[in-house]
Structures are given as structure tokens and as C-alpha cells.
Amino acid sequence: MKTLHIEDLNKIREKAQAALVLREQSDSASSEQSCGLACGAKHMQLLCCGGTGCKASSSHKIVENLQKALEANGVADKVEVVTTGCFGFCEKGPIVKVIPDNTFYTQVKPEDAEEIVKSHIIDGKRVERLLYVDPKTKQHVSDSKHMDFYRKQVRIALRNCGLIDPENIDEYIARDGYQGLAKCLLELKPEDVIDIVSQSGLRGRGGAGFPAGSKWKHALAAKAEKKYVVCNADEGDPGAFMDRSIMEGDPNSVVEAMAICGYATGSNYGLIYIRAEYPLAVSRLRVAIAQARKYGLLGKNILGSGFNFDIEIRYGAGAFVCGEATALVHSMEGKRGEPRMKPPHLTDLGYMGYPTNVNNVETLANVPIIMTKGAEWFASIGTEKSKGTKVFALAGKINNVGLIEVPMGTTLREIIYEIGGGVKDGKKFKAVQTGGPSGGCLTEKHLDIPIDYESLKEAGSMMGSGGMIVMDEDDCMVSVAKFYLDFTVNESCGKCTPCRIGNKRLYEILTRITEGKGTPEDLETLKRLSEVIKETSLCGLGQSSPNPVLSTLANFYEEYVEHVKQHKCRAKQCKALLTYAVMPDKCKGCGACKRGCPANAIMGDVRKPHVIDPYKCIRCGMCKSHCKFNAIHVS
Amino acid sequence: MAKEIKLACNVIEQVEAICDKYGNQPGELINVLHEAQSLHGYLPEEMQRIIARKLHIPVSKVYGVVTFYSFFTMTPKGKHPISVCLGTACYVRGSEGLLEEIKRVLNIEVGETTPDGKFSLDCLRCVGACGLAPVVTIGDKVYGRLQPKDIKKILDEVAAND
Known part of the structure; x- marks a missing residue:
């Protein structure tokens, strides 16, 4: 294989840009613009989301059907179907975007493909029923830039997601891909690269927010015959899928960043530690690595610079604690993923005893663009101490579930009410949980703080990897705390006592409270025990595991008191504290609840009000979900 | 005490081949287990003994790793x-x-x-x-x-x- 030089890379870029210019320019297309081949478009593209979320709604069938419809209508030579990464708007997925008129179709089904091709492509008429409806104005919106969901977003780490074909390295190169690596290898010394990363203010996106530049500096300073660069793709936070989407939508950005990191820290070996539960991300990374090797962008003498670097993939096997870097390294060595004391830091003593630099996926995805656009550009975005943007997986009781990226300093209110479109079904906002099992629940009073690492910590939560779950008045905060503790108890590695035993005790107390058996002393014990666990645990998991308890105690103390003293759950979530009854005035006697009741606890004749036997009732709520007349009362 | 091996001969051979493929390196234990599980659906005790023998590590270590990670299972899954x-x-x-x-x-x-x-x-x-x-x-x-x-x-x- 001949060595690829910078001139060759630029040639590939020029060639591939032709296809991408259409997509990039279409961003400025107006919604009034005519569409379709009938109106003079010579070449069109249909971008279809191929992320895990949309694939679950058969987006691969949509691609298949679009292709078939194009062929059947004889326009397959003029219109290209491209499978891209995640567009982010998962609530409305699967998404199909039409280029060049920038029409954004939502909730597309495989059977809609024919109509899109016939009506839009051939006749030039947009398929109105598939357009996004603005919830405020009730108007159809045909392009994404006029949607509240996208308006406030700044996409840096997600710059290529939903735009390029992740399985085609040429499209990545067309978006200035591997130019950052070329600049580093051909123009900069490793120290200069690290200086740029330090000046950009980039901090670890995995949760703790450690400055990436400082970590790299330590790794460079370590003296050893061999060093490793590791990409931490063990995203285990329940309800978070930022890293997965980046790997699925733009795998080359991770590959390029690892090579840059390798050059900067003096390492020739890269390892990606990824969850085995992410098959699509694994396969996209494999394709990216293979294509990069083929071009000589991985391997020996990259771009003729004399620098060698290659990447291997290692699989996790489902252990949340392996997101902790020392545990991750143990897992890669084929051992149980148990953390160890630091120091020595991994940058001194890591994988197989060699200095190892571990960075998170999102952190890495920012690196190539920092190299091409400069440290000042990146540092101009964000707040004083937290630079750049952050990707969040916005989910829970919110209208627009999806993957979003906003500048640091954006407020929670902007995220929830503008981008997220507010709380689902017009319910009242209660809390937002950030940072996953290590974070906390924030309330109405925190909505206006600008988000960064420091402000979230001060408010009693943390940035975490980027999960953001919105909760409404129907969520019981004691149950939420219990939910997270259940998770931690399962995932605790068991090495240190405070985490192994302490969290189990926390979980038992919380269970007792949700069953109406708690005592006022339990609340004191919860607090004291939480503090002990935080102070005495070995690793980040244990040190942060009581956060959901502490933050709900601080912000929703009255709910705990109600559970304990009045045996009442205001959100009607704690089954043991509920009674189900039929409201005779609303019951039509249809018998739907009786048929649906698994415990045979409902009696009554047809067309006469039914009755629930409280002794037989198992409080499963099936009657409520079967009743069409809203006649089941829960108290 | 060695337990009676109940696995089919070809399964034993295949598992041994997987171990060989990874050079019988103890550091490759997790990769070996991934492949063995995708081959057989689950990781019964006998299979862990074979892997331990091939990789020259105590079977307790294999068991420790299998039970640590939620992805690995010792019971067969349903259809x-x-x-x-x-x-x-x-x-x-x-x-x-x-x-x-x-x-x-x-x-x-x-x-x-x-x-x-x-x-x-x-x-x-x-x-x-x-x-x-x-x-x-x-x-x-x-x-x-x-x-x-x-x-x-x-x-x-x-x-x-x-």
C-alpha cells in the first residue's frame, strides 16, 4: 500500500465535497423554495437516519423502500439515498431529510416511501402529513432550522451526525476530516498539540470534567517503551446515549482524535473499550478503522510523517463500574472490573503496566475540530470555566425526546422548555435529573442557572456524562431515589465496604419508606449513611452513589415526610400506599376492568357500577389502564 | 473434583479452538468468554473449566469474571x-x-x-x-x-x- 500524502488527502476531499456541498448548502434553503425534480433540481439526496433509535422503528426498511420506489419510478440515477447517523430528534423519528430543499419528514413509516418519491421527488409537492407540526402555532414546519428543537443548538461534537454517511470515510474527509491530524503530524510538535488542547479549555466529557490538556501532558511526560491511548466508550448511565450516537454517526472523528492523542502523548497504540450491547456502534467503528487503514490514515508512517498508530477494539461485558478508568483498564486486561486506588495515575501505570491515557468519546470527538478551527474559536464558546458545548440525551416526561448539543452556559429552562418543548401531556414540571446514578435531582428553582461543571455541582447534582431526565408531578421522588440505588446496588463491584454494604442499607431503608413502613429516624439515618458512603468509598461510583438520595432529601424533604408520617404518596407511585376504587357515577358497567383484572378482584353486573375488593386487589393498575371512562379512582 | 463433562465433543473442540485463537492468553479471557457465549448461548460450568485449563488460570478466576459482568450468563436463554x-x-x-x-x-x-x-x-x-x-x-x-x-x-x- 502506498503512503497517502497530504496532497492525496486534499484530492479525496475535493472529490467528495461535490456530494456534500448540496447538503451543506441546503441548510440555507428556505421552506418556500420549490422542491422535487419537476422544479429543476438535477440531483437530489434522501438522508435517512440509521441510528439505533430509528432502526428500532424500521428505518432500514424505509431506506430499502425508498430505493425501490426510486427505481420503479425511473429516477434512481438522479436521487441518492444515504443512511446517516442520528439527527437527534428521536421523539419524531424515523427522520427522512430531502436535499436540496431541506424538507424534514418526521415519523416516517416504510410504507410512506412510495408517496415521498411520487409526490415530493416527482411532482414537487411536499407530503404535508409527514411534516413537523409546531406545537405552539399548529403550523407545518418543513425545515429543521425553523424548529425550536434545533434553533438553540450548536453542534460541534455532533457536527457530522445526521449529515454524512458514517460508513463512508470520503464524506468525513470532505468535512475537513483528518485535516486536524495532518496539521498535527506535519506542522506541530507534540507539545504544541497539547498546548492547543489546553488553551481550548476542553474538559473531560465523561463526567468529572478533568482538563484534557493536563491529562495529555502527564501522559507525554511519562517515560516508557510503550504507551496506550484508550477511548472510553463504556457508556453505562441508564438513559444516556450520547457516545453511542457519536460512534454510530461519526466514528471517524473518534478514530482521528485517537491518532492525534497518540501523536501528542507519544503513543502508537489505541484501544477502544466499548460496550458489547452497542452492536451498531461496534460495526460502524470497525468500518471506520478498516477504511482509515486502507487509506493509510492508520498504520505505519501516517501521511508520510513517520508516525505509526493503530487501533484495536475491546469489548465490555456490561458493568457500569467499568466506566471508571482504573476499572476499565482491569477489564481490558481480562480481569474483574474493580477500581484501584490512585495514585499511581493511569498516565503513569495503566494498561499492562504501561502509561495509559483514557478519554471519553465525546471529549475525543471535539479534538479534530479544535485542531482545524483553533483553540480560540473553541474557547470563545461556553462559560468562563467550561468551554465548548455539551451533548445531552434529553428524555423522560418531555415532549421532544432526543439528542441535543448546547453551548455550556445554556440554562435548564432553555433546554426543557424551548428545545425540549416542555413537559409531556401538559403536566407540571417537578424535577430534572442530571448525571445519572451519580447525579441529583434539580427543581424549578434551579432552572435558570447556566449549566457548567461548577454550577451543577454547586446545585447538588453533576454534569455526568450527559443524561438528562425530566420528571413531572406523577413521579415519586422517593421511588426515583430507590430506582437509582437499585441500580448502584446491582452495579457496585463489591470491593470496598461502604459502597457494597452501605448502598444496600440505603436501598432497604428507601424500600421500607415506599412501603409505608418508614420511621422519622429513617430519614436521619439516610442522610448520615449517605455522607459516610460519600466520604469513605474508594472510587467515583461509591463516592457519588448517594447523590440521588441526598439531592431528593434536600429538595423534596416534605415528600419523604409524607411517606413516613401520613403513609401517603402524592405522586401515586408507591403501590403499597394506594387504594383503587371504582367511581360509581362514572362507571358504565362495561366490564373492561373486570376482564383486565389479573386478580379477579372486580365484581359487578353488566351496565351497573362495578366494585373492587380491596383485599383481593394487587394494585397493579390494570383496571385503570383498561377503563375508557376514567372511572377508576386511586387514592 | 472434576465434574463429568456433559458438553458435546464438537462444542469442546470449538471452545478450545477459540482459546487457541486468542493465543491462550489470560488477558484475553473476556474476549474468549464473549465468543464462547455467542457460540453456545451461555457459559455452563464445564465450559468455564475448559477455558480455565486452556488459559492456565484457576477456574475460580474464570467464574469470578463470568459472574462479575452482567452480559455473561450461566443459564440458557429462552428461544x-x-x-x-x-x-x-x-x-x-x-x-x-x-x-x-x-x-x-x-x-x-x-x-x-x-x-x-x-x-x-x-x-x-x-x-x-x-x-x-x-x-x-x-x-x-x-x-x-x-x-x-x-x-x-x-x-x-x-x-x-x-
Whole structure:
């Protein structure tokens, strides 16, 4: 294989840009613009989301059907179907975007493909029923830039997601891909690269927010015959899928960043530690690595610079604690993923005893663009101490579930009410949980703080990897705390006592409270025990595991008191504290609840009000979900 | 005391071949287990003994790793493995109710398989289809936006399509 030089890379870029210019320019297309081949478009593209979320709604069938419809209508030579990464708007997925008129179709089904091709492509008429409806104005919106969901977003780490074909390295190169690596290898010394990363203010996106530049500096300073660069793709936070989407939508950005990191820290070996539960991300990374090797962008003498670097993939096997870097390294060595004391830091003593630099996926995805656009550009975005943007997986009781990226300093209110479109079904906002099992629940009073690492910590939560779950008045905060503790108890590695035993005790107390058996002393014990666990645990998991308890105690103390003293759950979530009854005035006697009741606890004749036997009732709520007349009362 | 080996000869050979492929390196234990499980569906005790012997490590170490990671299992899965997503997004949208209903309909607990071998039940943390929450996967298929009352119908359909 001949060595690829910078001139060759630029040639590939020029060639591939032709296809991408259409997509990039279409961003400025107006919604009034005519569409379709009938109106003079010579070449069109249909971008279809191929992320895990949309694939679950058969987006691969949509691609298949679009292709078939194009062929059947004889326009397959003029219109290209491209499978891209995640567009982010998962609530409305699967998404199909039409280029060049920038029409954004939502909730597309495989059977809609024919109509899109016939009506839009051939006749030039947009398929109105598939357009996004603005919830405020009730108007159809045909392009994404006029949607509240996208308006406030700044996409840096997600710059290529939903735009390029992740399985085609040429499209990545067309978006200035591997130019950052070329600049580093051909123009900069490793120290200069690290200086740029330090000046950009980039901090670890995995949760703790450690400055990436400082970590790299330590790794460079370590003296050893061999060093490793590791990409931490063990995203285990329940309800978070930022890293997965980046790997699925733009795998080359991770590959390029690892090579840059390798050059900067003096390492020739890269390892990606990824969850085995992410098959699509694994396969996209494999394709990216293979294509990069083929071009000589991985391997020996990259771009003729004399620098060698290659990447291997290692699989996790489902252990949340392996997101902790020392545990991750143990897992890669084929051992149980148990953390160890630091120091020595991994940058001194890591994988197989060699200095190892571990960075998170999102952190890495920012690196190539920092190299091409400069440290000042990146540092101009964000707040004083937290630079750049952050990707969040916005989910829970919110209208627009999806993957979003906003500048640091954006407020929670902007995220929830503008981008997220507010709380689902017009319910009242209660809390937002950030940072996953290590974070906390924030309330109405925190909505206006600008988000960064420091402000979230001060408010009693943390940035975490980027999960953001919105909760409404129907969520019981004691149950939420219990939910997270259940998770931690399962995932605790068991090495240190405070985490192994302490969290189990926390979980038992919380269970007792949700069953109406708690005592006022339990609340004191919860607090004291939480503090002990935080102070005495070995690793980040244990040190942060009581956060959901502490933050709900601080912000929703009255709910705990109600559970304990009045045996009442205001959100009607704690089954043991509920009674189900039929409201005779609303019951039509249809018998739907009786048929649906698994415990045979409902009696009554047809067309006469039914009755629930409280002794037989198992409080499963099936009657409520079967009743069409809203006649089941829960108290 | 060595237990009687009940695995078929060809399975033993295949597992040994996997170990050889990874150079019988103790550091490759997790990769070996991944391949062995995808070959056989689960990792019974005998198989762990074979792997321990090939990699020259105590069987306790293999067992320690198998039981540490939730991806590895020592019980055979059903023909249609069911996973209920208990990620936070699914949890707040009611996945616990789905889990209760599946347990009730199939009369099994989490981690168990129905006596006829058709269904096994597990929980997982986040499929990543949070827009479809709450989510249940059966085999490779993802079922989204479910309510407890949908469960019986879906399970009946899957069982009928066998």
C-alpha cells in the first residue's frame, strides 16, 4: 500500500465535497423554495437516519423502500439515498431529510416511501402529513432550522451526525476530516498539540470534567517503551446515549482524535473499550478503522510523517463500574472490573503496566475540530470555566425526546422548555435529573442557572456524562431515589465496604419508606449513611452513589415526610400506599376492568357500577389502564 | 473434583479452538468468554473449566469474571429472550409496570426461563430508543410505547409465530 500524502488527502476531499456541498448548502434553503425534480433540481439526496433509535422503528426498511420506489419510478440515477447517523430528534423519528430543499419528514413509516418519491421527488409537492407540526402555532414546519428543537443548538461534537454517511470515510474527509491530524503530524510538535488542547479549555466529557490538556501532558511526560491511548466508550448511565450516537454517526472523528492523542502523548497504540450491547456502534467503528487503514490514515508512517498508530477494539461485558478508568483498564486486561486506588495515575501505570491515557468519546470527538478551527474559536464558546458545548440525551416526561448539543452556559429552562418543548401531556414540571446514578435531582428553582461543571455541582447534582431526565408531578421522588440505588446496588463491584454494604442499607431503608413502613429516624439515618458512603468509598461510583438520595432529601424533604408520617404518596407511585376504587357515577358497567383484572378482584353486573375488593386487589393498575371512562379512582 | 463433562465433543473442540485463537492468553479471557457465549448461548460450568485449563488460570478466576459482568450468563436463554429496559427514561414512563405484567403472564422471575424454553426474562439498562420509551425487546425486535395491557397480546403473537 502506498503512503497517502497530504496532497492525496486534499484530492479525496475535493472529490467528495461535490456530494456534500448540496447538503451543506441546503441548510440555507428556505421552506418556500420549490422542491422535487419537476422544479429543476438535477440531483437530489434522501438522508435517512440509521441510528439505533430509528432502526428500532424500521428505518432500514424505509431506506430499502425508498430505493425501490426510486427505481420503479425511473429516477434512481438522479436521487441518492444515504443512511446517516442520528439527527437527534428521536421523539419524531424515523427522520427522512430531502436535499436540496431541506424538507424534514418526521415519523416516517416504510410504507410512506412510495408517496415521498411520487409526490415530493416527482411532482414537487411536499407530503404535508409527514411534516413537523409546531406545537405552539399548529403550523407545518418543513425545515429543521425553523424548529425550536434545533434553533438553540450548536453542534460541534455532533457536527457530522445526521449529515454524512458514517460508513463512508470520503464524506468525513470532505468535512475537513483528518485535516486536524495532518496539521498535527506535519506542522506541530507534540507539545504544541497539547498546548492547543489546553488553551481550548476542553474538559473531560465523561463526567468529572478533568482538563484534557493536563491529562495529555502527564501522559507525554511519562517515560516508557510503550504507551496506550484508550477511548472510553463504556457508556453505562441508564438513559444516556450520547457516545453511542457519536460512534454510530461519526466514528471517524473518534478514530482521528485517537491518532492525534497518540501523536501528542507519544503513543502508537489505541484501544477502544466499548460496550458489547452497542452492536451498531461496534460495526460502524470497525468500518471506520478498516477504511482509515486502507487509506493509510492508520498504520505505519501516517501521511508520510513517520508516525505509526493503530487501533484495536475491546469489548465490555456490561458493568457500569467499568466506566471508571482504573476499572476499565482491569477489564481490558481480562480481569474483574474493580477500581484501584490512585495514585499511581493511569498516565503513569495503566494498561499492562504501561502509561495509559483514557478519554471519553465525546471529549475525543471535539479534538479534530479544535485542531482545524483553533483553540480560540473553541474557547470563545461556553462559560468562563467550561468551554465548548455539551451533548445531552434529553428524555423522560418531555415532549421532544432526543439528542441535543448546547453551548455550556445554556440554562435548564432553555433546554426543557424551548428545545425540549416542555413537559409531556401538559403536566407540571417537578424535577430534572442530571448525571445519572451519580447525579441529583434539580427543581424549578434551579432552572435558570447556566449549566457548567461548577454550577451543577454547586446545585447538588453533576454534569455526568450527559443524561438528562425530566420528571413531572406523577413521579415519586422517593421511588426515583430507590430506582437509582437499585441500580448502584446491582452495579457496585463489591470491593470496598461502604459502597457494597452501605448502598444496600440505603436501598432497604428507601424500600421500607415506599412501603409505608418508614420511621422519622429513617430519614436521619439516610442522610448520615449517605455522607459516610460519600466520604469513605474508594472510587467515583461509591463516592457519588448517594447523590440521588441526598439531592431528593434536600429538595423534596416534605415528600419523604409524607411517606413516613401520613403513609401517603402524592405522586401515586408507591403501590403499597394506594387504594383503587371504582367511581360509581362514572362507571358504565362495561366490564373492561373486570376482564383486565389479573386478580379477579372486580365484581359487578353488566351496565351497573362495578366494585373492587380491596383485599383481593394487587394494585397493579390494570383496571385503570383498561377503563375508557376514567372511572377508576386511586387514592 | 472434576465434574463429568456433559458438553458435546464438537462444542469442546470449538471452545478450545477459540482459546487457541486468542493465543491462550489470560488477558484475553473476556474476549474468549464473549465468543464462547455467542457460540453456545451461555457459559455452563464445564465450559468455564475448559477455558480455565486452556488459559492456565484457576477456574475460580474464570467464574469470578463470568459472574462479575452482567452480559455473561450461566443459564440458557429462552428461544425468545425478553429484555425490559429499565433505563431511567423508560422507568419514568412506566417500564416497571411492563415488567410486572410480563412476570405475571409468563409466571417467571427476572433471570428465569419458562419451562417450555420459549421465553426468558431479563432487564437491561437503556436500549437507546428513549424516544419510544417504555421499551421491551424480544429477540432482536424492539417494541416501543407499550402499556401493560399490550403485553399479553404481544407475547401470544410471538408464541403463535413459532
